[in-house]
Amino acid sequence: MMDESEERYLPIEEDKKTGKPIWVDVRELRVRYRIPVSGVKRFFEALGEGKLLATKCKSCGERYFPPQAYCPNCRSSEMEWIELNSYGRLLTYTVVKVKPESYQKYPDYILGVARLDDGFNVLAWVLCDDFKRLRRGMRVKIDIRKRDGEDYISYFIVPVED
Numbered sequence: 001m002m003d004e005s006e007e008r009y010l011p012i013e014e015d016k017k018t019g020k021p022i023w024v025d026v027r028e029l030r031v032r033y034r035i036p037v038s039g040v041k042r043f044f045e046a047l048g049e050g051k052l053l054a055t056k057c058k059s060c061g062e063r064y065f066p067p068q069a070y071c072p073n074c075r076s077s078e079m080e081w082i083e084l085n086s087y088g089r090l091l092t093y094t095v096v097k098v099k100p101e102s103y104q105k106y107p108d109y110i111l112g113v114a115r116l117d118d119g120f121n122v123l124a125w126v127l128c129d130d131f132k133r134l135r136r137g138m139r140v141k142i143d144i145r146k147r148d149g150e151d152y153i154s155y156f157i158v159p160v161e162d
């Protein structure tokens, strides 16, 4: 049992579920991801050109989105780039109200999976003013643009007229 003077300066609090002591880092953490992408750099260049690319294994024919520099199926490094069809249907979606720390600054957002007409599944934010308009199976397209408040280009799922 901690006495009150300890409680004031130890970065430890009691877990509400288990009652066990939990260490709490009191510093704010700014995370910057640095992931080597030399094998799939073309994917990002193509985003800048408004295109969404996948890779296809020249050896076994398996197709990958997000693109892979090496084929997980046959381990070949002989991959070719293919452009995705932008249109498809909304497979599923969810409204994210409890956000991870790095997305706290955003209002609630919608994550969805689109099944594109050429068979690829694409996980992305769904841009839609009213999530009640969304229906599984509805026609959607992939839209490439900057996310509000960010300088980076990404891809999004947007509903379109059937």
Ligand SMILES: [Zn+2]
Binding pocket: 057, 058, 059, 060, 061, 062, 071, 072, 073, 074, 075, 076
């Ligand atoms: Zn392969």
